[in-house]
Amino acid sequence: MAARLAIRQATLQDYQGVMDIGKIYQGRDYLPALYDKYLNTFNCYVGEMDGEIVTFHGDRLVDAGATIAIAGGRVKERYRGRGIIADVLRYIDNSYKDVTSVKYMTMTTDNLNIILSGERIKRKFAQIFEMVSCLS
Numbered sequence: 001m002a003a004r005l006a007i008r009q010a011t012l013q014d015y016q017g018v019m020d021i022g023k024i025y026q027g028r029d030y031l032p033a034l035y036d037k038y039l040n041t042f043n044c045y046v047g048e049m050d051g052e053i054v055t056f057h058g059d060r061l062v063d064a065g066a067t068i069a070i071a072g073g074r075v076k077e078r079y080r081g082r083g084i085i086a087d088v089l090r091y092i093d094n095s096y097k098d099v100t101s102v103k104y105m106t107m108t109t110d111n112l113n114i115i116l117s118g119e120r121i122k123r124k125f126a127q128i129f130e131m132v133s134c135l136s
């Protein structure tokens with residue numbers, strides 16, 4: 001467990017703190033425009049260290065309760081590599097411990113993340129499909 005990480009439900013008032021986590025997806029991040037929709041559609045969490053929001057994550061149950069779909073996960077750059085997202089995923093997993101229908105957790109990610117952490121991710125997640133775009 002990352003030291004001092006306090007995970008709680010995200011609120012509308014956390015908007016700036018979540019945006020201050022930093023720019024991701026090379027400027028194509030959807031969260032700035034969809035933050036309020038995310039709060040209504042997903043269970044959204046922030047993680048704070050000493051009062052500073054250092055991580056955000058969303059999840060929701062799909063497939064008639066069989067799958068936890070996670071989305072929007074991010075960690076502030078200088079806090080990466082300390083097991084913070086792993087802690088958040090454990091927290092989410094634990095929040096469903098009494099839901100007996102759950103069989104899977106699913107996520108999507110971009111190529112950069114696969115280049116940087118693909119081996120580690122594939123130790124926990126099986127790849128189901130890959131989107132390839134062709135520019136002509």
Ligand SMILES: CC(C)(COP(=O)(O)OP(=O)(O)OC[C@H]1O[C@@H](n2cnc3c(N)ncnc32)[C@H](O)[C@@H]1OP(=O)(O)O)[C@@H](O)C(=O)NCCC(=O)NCCS
Nearest residue numbers: 024073074075080081082083084085086108109117120121
């Ligand atoms: C990807 C990111 C969230 C990883 O956060 P982090 O706190 O540095 O990651 P951790 O230190 O917890 O290490 C990653 C661990 O979580 C697992 N993991 C689960 N989902 C992951 C993901 N989307 N990306 C990377 N690791 C992930 C890894 O398998 C690894 O497990 P291990 O420690 O057993 O090997 C962070 O680098 C980031 O914010 N990147 C920019 C935004 C982004 O690409 N988000 C991904 C959306 S899917």
